[in-house]
Amino acid sequence: MLTIQEMNGALQPQGEAEGRVAVGADPVLMEQRLGRLIREARYRYPKVTVSPRQVSVHDAAESVARGETQLAVVAFEDGTGVFPGDLVAEKLPPLTLAPVASPALAATPVTDRARPLRVLTVSADCTCHLPLVAALRSRYGVDVSVIEAGSVGGVRELARAGYGLAMLPAPDDSLAAQGLQVVPGMPHAELDVRLVYSRPDHLGRAARSIAELIRRMPQPATAAGVPGGAALGDMLVS
Secondary structure, eight states: OOOHHHHHHHHSOTTOOOEEEEEEEOHHHIIIIIHHHHHHHHHHOTTEEEEEEEOOTTTHHHHHHTTSOSEEEEEEOTTOOOOOTTEEEEEEEEEEEEEEEOHHHHTOOOOOTTSOEEEEESOTTOOTTHHHHHIIIIITOOOEEEEEOSSHHHHHHHHHTTSOEEEEESSOTTTGGGTOEEOTTSOOEEEEEEEEEEOGGGSOHHHHHHHHHHHHSOOOOOSTTSOOOSSOOSOOOO
16 A cells, blocks of 8 residues: 555656655754755755754654655764664764864963863753763863753854863864864764664655755865864863
């Protein structure tokens, strides 16, 4: 028996994608990749509307299972993502993150260990800051205070104001224009990125087309040209 999606697909001309596709993404990938996805989809599939939905890593699978999104793209520390067996969690190129701060803050030596380092994050559900927090606490014994900024834009604004360190996608040629720079000597991180969806035979033509577009989209360069993070260095977040 055909599903509604399959019947709709059968009525469309062969090869034509049409309809609305809800795509979930965590806050960082929402900003970094979904804007490009929407622009590319408008060009390649003019009859397909991509409807972005912000989801956390923890509720991405549930949003797909409930049909709230047909696709979800999330990033998390390798090995921490758990997905039900009836969903596909397809591995995509990883997301490289670098610690950034205002230029003045990045150049400030540690002189006051009594004051905790402030690490900025979007919310408690966002996992992008966790590698930095873990490294600071376990490898370097640094006291850390995690500050939730509410959005990626909020994280960027607070970092630019010198309020704390943030983990943002890197390398990013626009950092200098944003009043930020990569903090030398601090650890970088690679997050596992997954495209989550129900079984391919449950996806309509429009959703399959957008999923293929996500797979083919060029990814930002990884750590080439980004300062390494073997040692913490003497950096202070005041």
